[in-house]
Amino acid sequence: MAMSTKxxxxxEVAFIYLFLLIMFIIIGYPxxxxxxxxxxPGSNMLVTELFPSxxxxxxxxxxxxxxxxxYLLWYKNSMYIAVVNSVGSVIITSLIAYAFSRYQxxxxxxxxxxxxLLQMFPALMGMVALYILLNTIGLTDSLYGLMIIYLGGQIxxxxxxxxxxxxxxxxxxxxxxxxxxxxxxxxFWTIILPLAKPILAVVALFNFMAPFMDFLLPxxxxxxxxxFTLALGLYNFINDQFSTNFTRFAAGxxxxxxxxxxxxxxxxxxxxxxxxxxxTKG
Amino acid sequence: xxNSQSNKTSRNVATLLSIVIPGLGQIYNRRFLKxxxxxxxxxxxxxxxxxxxxxxxxxxxxxxxxxxxHHSIQLxxxxxxxxxxxxxxxxxYVYNIMDARKDAIARADxxxxxxxxxxIKNFYDNGFPYFMILPGLLMLLFVxxxxxxxxxxxAFTDYNQYNSPPRNLLNWVGLDNFAALGSVNIxxxxxxxxxxxxxxxxVVATTLQIGLGLFLALLVNDKRVKFKRTIRTVxxxxxxxxxxxxxxxxxxxxxxxxxxxxxxxxxxxxIMIPWLSDPFWAKVALIMIQTWLGFPFVFALFTGVLQSVPxxxxxxxxxxxxxxxxxxxxxxxxxxxxxxxxxxxxxYAGNFNNFNIIYLFNEGEPAVRGxxxxxxxxxxxxxxxxxxxxxxxxxxxxxxxxxxxxISIFAxxxxxxxxxxxxxxxx
Numbered sequence: 001m002a003m004s005t006k007x008x009x010x011x012e013v014a015f016i017y018l019f020l021l022i023m024f025i026i027i028g029y030p031x032x033x034x035x036x037x038x039x040x041p042g043s044n045m046l047v048t049e050l051f052p053s054x055x056x057x058x059x060x061x062x063x064x065x066x067x068x069x070x071y072l073l074w075y076k077n078s079m080y081i082a083v084v085n086s087v088g089s090v091i092i093t094s095l096i097a098y099a100f101s102r103y104q105x106x107x108x109x110x111x112x113x114x115x116x117l118l119q120m121f122p123a124l125m126g127m128v129a130l131y132i133l134l135n136t137i138g139l140t141d142s143l144y145g146l147m148i149i150y151l152g153g154q155i156x157x158x159x160x161x162x163x164x165x166x167x168x169x170x171x172x173x174x175x176x177x178x179x180x181x182x183x184x185x186x187x188f189w190t191i192i193l194p195l196a197k198p199i200l201a202v203v204a205l206f207n208f209m210a211p212f213m214d215f216l217l218p219x220x221x222x223x224x225x226x227x228f229t230l231a232l233g234l235y236n237f238i239n240d241q242f243s244t245n246f247t248r249f250a251a252g253x254x255x256x257x258x259x260x261x262x263x264x265x266x267x268x269x270x271x272x273x274x275x276x277x278x279x280t281k282g
Numbered sequence: 283x284x285n286s287q288s289n290k291t292s293r294n295v296a297t298l299l300s301i302v303i304p305g306l307g308q309i310y311n312r313r314f315l316k317x318x319x320x321x322x323x324x325x326x327x328x329x330x331x332x333x334x335x336x337x338x339x340x341x342x343x344x345x346x347x348x349x350x351x352h353h354s355i356q357l358x359x360x361x362x363x364x365x366x367x368x369x370x371x372x373x374x375y376v377y378n379i380m381d382a383r384k385d386a387i388a389r390a391d392x393x394x395x396x397x398x399x400x401x402i403k404n405f406y407d408n409g410f411p412y413f414m415i416l417p418g419l420l421m422l423l424f425v426x427x428x429x430x431x432x433x434x435x436x437a438f439t440d441y442n443q444y445n446s447p448p449r450n451l452l453n454w455v456g457l458d459n460f461a462a463l464g465s466v467n468i469x470x471x472x473x474x475x476x477x478x479x480x481x482x483x484x485v486v487a488t489t490l491q492i493g494l495g496l497f498l499a500l501l502v503n504d505k506r507v508k509f510k511r512t513i514r515t516v517x518x519x520x521x522x523x524x525x526x527x528x529x530x531x532x533x534x535x536x537x538x539x540x541x542x543x544x545x546x547x548x549x550x551x552x553i554m555i556p557w558l559s560d561p562f563w564a565k566v567a568l569i570m571i572q573t574w575l576g577f578p579f580v581f582a583l584f585t586g587v588l589q590s591v592p593x594x595x596x597x598x599x600x601x602x603x604x605x606x607x608x609x610x611x612x613x614x615x616x617x618x619x620x621x622x623x624x625x626x627x628x629x630y631a632g633n634f635n636n637f638n639i640i641y642l643f644n645e646g647e648p649a650v651r652g653x654x655x656x657x658x659x660x661x662x663x664x665x666x667x668x669x670x671x672x673x674x675x676x677x678x679x680x681x682x683x684x685x686x687x688x689i690s691i692f693a694x695x696x697x698x699x700x701x702x703x704x705x706x707x708x709x
Contacts, residue, residue: 013506020513023498026574027519033542034531050546096418103411111415116697118426120628120689122635124662125682126429128436128669132355133429152425155418184410213524216637220670231526235642238530246534253527264522265515272586 038250048247059251070225071252074233078211081143081229085150086208089158090200092151097162098188102174112160119156123149127220134221141223149217150210158203165199165274166192202274205267212260230256289390296386300379307382311389315398320378327374331367338364345439345452354452355441362431366423430686436679443673459680469677472653472664479565480660484634487572492626494573495580496618500610503588514585521578529642532571536643559648561657568658572639576629587621588614623699631692634685637662661685 039055040048063071100108123130130149131140139145173195174187182190193200211218215231222228228236230252237249264271300307305321308314342361346352389395396404437459439452446452463469502513520528535541536557544554557567591614599609619626640646640663646656654672655664661681668678 009506013504016501016504016507019501020498024516027516030528030531030535030574031519031523033535034527037534048540050542092418092421095414099411099414103414105411108411113697117690117693118422120631120635120693120696121426121430121686122637122662123426123429124635124637124666125686126426126433127666128675128678129359129429129432130425132359132432133424136356136359148421149425152421155422156426159418184407209524213526215526216641231524235526235530238534249530253524253530257523257527260524261519261522265518268518268522268582269586272582 034250035254037247038254040247042247059248060255062248063252063255070228070233073226074228074230077143077227078230081147081150081211082208084147085154085211086204088147088151089154089207090204093155093158093162093203094193094196094200096155096159097166098192100159100163101166102171102192112163115156115160117156119160123153123217131220140221141227142221143227146211146218146221146229149221150207154207154210158206161274162196162199162203166196169195198270199274201267202271205263205271209260209264212256289387292390293383293386296382297379300382304375304378307379308385311382311385312395313385313401316381316401320381323374324378327371331364331371334360335364335368335371338362339368345454346447347451349451350448352451354439354447356447358435358439358452359428359432362428362435365431366428433679433682434686436675437683439676439679441675442677446673446675455676459676462677463680463684468652468654472655473681475650475653476655476659476661476664479658480634483565483569483636483660484630487569487576487636488630488633490569490573491576492580492629495577496584498577498581499584499588500614503585514582518578518582520574521582525575525638526642528575529571529639532567532574533643536567558644561648561650564644564648564658568639568643571643572633572636575639576633580626580629583622583625584618587618590621591617624696627692627696627699631689631696634660634689634692635662636660637666641666 033050036050036052037048038059039057040052041054041056041058063069099105100112134140134142134145134149139148169192173191174182177187177191211229211231213231215229215235218229218232219235222232225233225236234249234252234256237245237252296307296310298307299310300320303321304324305317305319308317308320311317337357338361341352341357342364344357345354346357438454438456440455440458441447441452463473498517501507502510502517507513535543538544538554538556538558541557543557548555555563557563595613596609599613604612637660640658640660644656644658646659646663646667648657650657655667659667662685665678665681665685668674668681
């Protein structure tokens with residue numbers, strides 16, 4: 001009897017590993033395929049091989065050296081937007097979250113409902129209006145226009161997230177500080193902010209990554225290639241002639257995917273704990 | 283008795299004076315500086331915004347009267363901005379009235395008039411949360427709320443490719459656009475097929491990604507599995523790679539002419555599947571890709587929660603002779619759901635709005651006879667096409683409103699879940 005249980009357990013474990021192995025292949029195959037495409041010589045997709053007989057770095061070199069390539073410019077644009085978006089959103093959301101978490105004021109409850117509802121509405125829904133608005137204030141085809149939309153659009157979700165986290169910081173701490181004569185801003189700066197660092201890091205990271213991943217908003221707002229972000233530029237690579245530029249696209253994508261994936265894998269533990277602690281508390 | 287009578291009179295006088303002219307009630311309360319300040323704010327508000335509000339409200343009602351000279355869309359936007367500005371004005375006005383009344387009551391109760399410094403401090407203390415939210419609120423209003431209001435308004439106009447400013451004026455048409463969705467054949471058929479696919483897509487793709495994520499989380503959490511850290515890292519990989527990159531890679535993989543799936547894999551079995559040109563197979567491909575993209579998030583989420591489930595509960599269940607399924611059903615699942623339900627609802631809402639995958643994979647194609655949306659278009663990608671390709675702004679807006687109503691259902695469940703957590707507290 002004991003023997004058979006042990007055997008059964010062994011078979012079970014074997015099946016678990018088998019299933020995981022299949023998952024590994026399904027996950028790995030597309031990524032590996034893209035990697036291999038990027039080292040295929042030439043640009044004709046019809047003659048590409050999974051294991052090219054003469055692998056080459058020519059597409060990577062092309063991105064950086066060709067006068068026709070705006071890759072570095074796009075990298076710079078994306079970095080610029082990402083840094084501003086990351087810093088700006090931390091400032092804006094931490095202020096809002098502090099007010100919503102610690103103060104009673106008129107409109108607080110309805111403000112929270114509004115955040116909850118608005119975070120489900122994608123920016124796309126108001127796209128026509130955004131475009132016309134940016135047009136009226138002369139910010140179409142401008143990185144600043146894009147930044148403003150990103151900064152405003154992230155508020156509902158992140159304010160909710162940070163507010164939920166701040167609610168878990170004991171109120172006794174700020175009350176003690178208040179008795180010691182600390183003002184509103186001092187409490188915010190010396191007590192709340194240091195304790196909220198983990199969730200603020202999550203917000204910073206999310207908003208740093210977003211401009212690298214989003215392609216829809218840039219596509220609507222930006223028109224001249226010198227203003228493109230990486231996602232938009234890479235999409236345009238293959239949008240016109242899908243089969244002829246894919247190798248270059250693969251090379252360009254791998255150069256963004258690798259650093260982003262590394263950051264993600266390093267920080268994912270914090271992302272998860274930030275999300276679960278922030279989102280489940282209203 | 284007489285005293286309380288005069289108290290009542292004085293508070294009513296102060297309120298009334300502030301209703302007639304902002305700041306006057308404060309001056310009556312002998313809070314001269316504050317009164318003058320309110321008066322100045324009121325006057326400067328009126329001077330700076332009078333034209334905007336006047337033209338804005340007029341424009342909102344008429345949408346312009348002279349073609350080519352009046353631009354209906356600009357008038358509409360100005361009208362909406364005027365409404366927002368007006369709301370701010372009314373808020374200040376109401377605050378002024380309440381403030382006058384409050385001060386009158388305080389004065390009648392014999393409280394001393396606060397000094398200037400004290401007054402400023404009070405103002406700072408009471409106003410602090412408002413100062414904190416103001417910058418964000420303004421951005422939110424102009425970047426999110428105003429565009430949504432604009433979109434809602436468009437649904438009740440006749441703004442389309444053939445009738446667009448500045449050449450033509452727009453008109454308010456009431457519910458005509460919604461009626462067209464239900465009665466004009468091409469709209470009715472398209473709407474019905476896009477709507478049903480959107481629902482199927484949302485439910486199937488999201489449930490699959492949650493199911494796979496859950497299953498893998500349970501497997502890897504098994505005590506007998508080794509190298510947990512490495513396995514988890516690999517399983518999270520699809521989440522770590524930017525989605526637009528993976529979708530475009532998949533789009534190439536599924537390409538019938540050079541994609542590896544047909545050329546290298548299925549050709550072994552002499553099968554050729556038209557992944558991009560047949561609506562059914564395109565949908566199957568989309569659901570598979572979304573499962574690939576979406577399960578790692580759920581997996582990571584569940585893995586985090588699984589580690590916090592108290593082990594003694596399982597031990598107690600073992601003592602009672604509980605089966606594996608019973609343990610899952612009564613211990614694991616409630617724990618998982620308790621901690622993650624709002625995020626799971628967000629997953630459904632996210633797929634409902636998942637424009638990126640539909641557009642990047644195949645631009646919503648293939649085309650389908652007898653309807654003006656592609657075979658894989660969901661509501662949001664259809665709206666995008668109606669807006670930016672065929673300029674059917676009014677219909678796009680009407681569909682957006684319907685989407686908004688559907689999203690509100692998600693938000694309702696989301697709220698119920700979050701509210702429930704608030705009462706139960708954390709374990």
